[in-house]
Amino acid sequence: MIKPAFHFQRIVLLGALLLFAAFFLMPLYVMVATSLKGMDEIRDGTLLALPAAPSFAAWAQAWSSACTGTDCGGLRPFFVNSVLMVVPAVAVSTALGALNGYVLTQWRFRGSELLFALLLFGVFMPMQVVLLPMSQVLGWLGIANSIWGLILVHVLAGLPSTTLFFRNYYVGLPNELVKAAPLDGASFWQIFRRIVLPLSTPILVVTLIWQFTAIWNDFLYGVVFAGGDSRPVTVGLNNLANTSSAVKEYNVDMAAAMIAALPTLLIYIVAGKYFVRGLTAGAVKA
Known part of the structure; x- marks a missing residue:
């Protein structure tokens, strides 16, 4: 009772x-x-x-005809730019983070701890510090004010975090699995693809959600490194909200904010429970 x-x-x-x-x-x-x-x-x-x-008239207006400065094409082009930027940036930064974590835990070499410490420093470094040098690098590469430039910036900015996630997760994997594989003739890439990756589903989901949210919601890199035709949805939303008109249309502003937030909301609704499972499985393990 x-x-x-x-x-x-x-x-x-x-x-x-x-x-x-x-x-x-x-x-x-x-x-x-x-x-x-x-x-x-x-x-x-x-x-x-x-x-x-x-x-849904305000939603339709925010999507296709609301003014974002001098252009009145709505959020649609900005939304498309964000999709074109986020998908490759999340995929590449997650893949490189998984590879880095695999190397730093299972194939340690001289200086590996120092390399990890330097990568870890990037997690806590303020984003404003890299604005000027990164803009110079993008100019040298000829990809300034483009979606490709934004992709490169987000890959480099996200690499410390993804490496930290995978490295801390892989520390808890049984070493016997990896050590026994070379005796059976498995190569570096075969071990990674056939043994390590199948065990990485929890941390893979965590990293994908983390990176997607961080990149989609970023405003600073978008407003600094993007040109007129490559600006992401966060910049478009800011321009829409700050565009002066005779009557302030709050319903359009709210609809635009919801459109910009929908992808991250859907990601958390669909995969939120997997995110929590991945964290408890070792994503934040010291």
Whole structure:
């Protein structure tokens, strides 16, 4: 039989959790509700009121016809730029991080600890420090103000974090699996592909979600290194919100913010539980 005191504690705990969840979800509710209202309803109604006649007109305008500065093509081109940038940047930085973690744990060499320490320094280095040297490098390579330049910047910026994730995860793998493989004739790449990678699913999911979120939501690199035709969705959203007009259309601004946030929201909704499992499986293990 459950004791009354224990039952009361559970009710208090659940109540507190629901209160915190409502507090954190309230901005999302306001954004969605406002984006589905017309401007007349926004002016005459209250902030928390449900839309009387929900409409996606503001979403359509934010996507295809809202002004982002002097251009009135909406967020669509910026969204496409972000997709073209994020997919290769996440794939390359994750693959290189997995390879680095594999080498630093299973194929240690002289100076490997020093190399890892230098890579780890990149995790804590402020992004502003690399703006000037990185812009010079992109200019020398001829990829400044392009999507390829942004891809390179995000790969280099994400490499310390992905290396840290995989290295700390691979430390916990049984060494016997890797040491026995060369005796059976397995090469460096065969061990990595057939033994290590199949065991890496938890940390692979963590890294993919982490990198996708960080790159998609980045604004600083996008506004500094991207040109007019290669700016990501975060820059487009900023331009849309700061574009002056006779009447401030809050519903369009909220719809644009939701469009920019949808990919990361969907990623966490679909793969959030795998993210938590991956962390508990060793992603943050010292």
